[in-house]
Amino acid sequence: MLAVIDYGAGNLRSVLHALKHLGVENIRLVQEPHDLLAAEKIILPGVGAFGAGMNKLREQGLIQPIRDAVFAGIPYLGICLGMQFLFERSDEMGDHEGLGILPGYVTRFPETLGLKIPHMGWNQLQPRRESPLLADLPGERYAYFVHSYYCVPAVADDVLVTVDYGISFTAAVQRQHIYGVQFHPEKSQRTGLQILSNFLKVAP
DSSP: OEEEEEOOOOOOOHHHHHHHTOOOOOOOESSSGGGGTSSSSEEEEOOOOOHHHHHHHTTOOOOOHHHHHHHTTTOEEEEEHHHTTTTTEEEEOOOEEOOOOOSSSEOOOOOOGGGSSSSSEEEEEEEEEEEGTTTTSSSSSSEEEESSSEEESSHHHHHHHHEEEEEEEEEEETTEEEEEEESOOSSHHHHHHHHHHHHHHOOO
16 A cells, blocks of 8 residues: 555645556555554655644654654655655754654755745756666656755765756655655656656565
């Protein structure tokens, strides 16, 4: 069973549409801790503010169950805010704790870059190593981004993909069965669908 965390994120419907396009049928929307009990894989999509999203997960009693499931070896894919949640904290509109599954933090693009914030649109992915998540991608490897904050992993080996936007920032992470993508695979056409398909094939 594929568990998709539902805490009211605006991109949930488009993620579900992409999964159904790939032929996934056994999907459970997770709103309460017991919904995670039979999960074989977890996807946590998300858009919006870090603190508000973590508060919503806390209200639904999902923070510790998500941690427990991930540390038990269940493959996890965080999308956009769902990737940012993996880290210890974010400075978005204050100081907020994340899930603390990966060491590092989330911070805003510097205004000194003179670039438009939020970072919005298509950018070319730059893989830093091989991964099952990146198998059989189209040659151009462009993905669609919408975000003002980016992840700064404390462990260099966790970085899977980078993108240049004034600075080189982390666009995807992996540690064993734990994956996160800052971009939106559900809006990234062939590249995004291939990444989702690859995650569905990852063995627990």
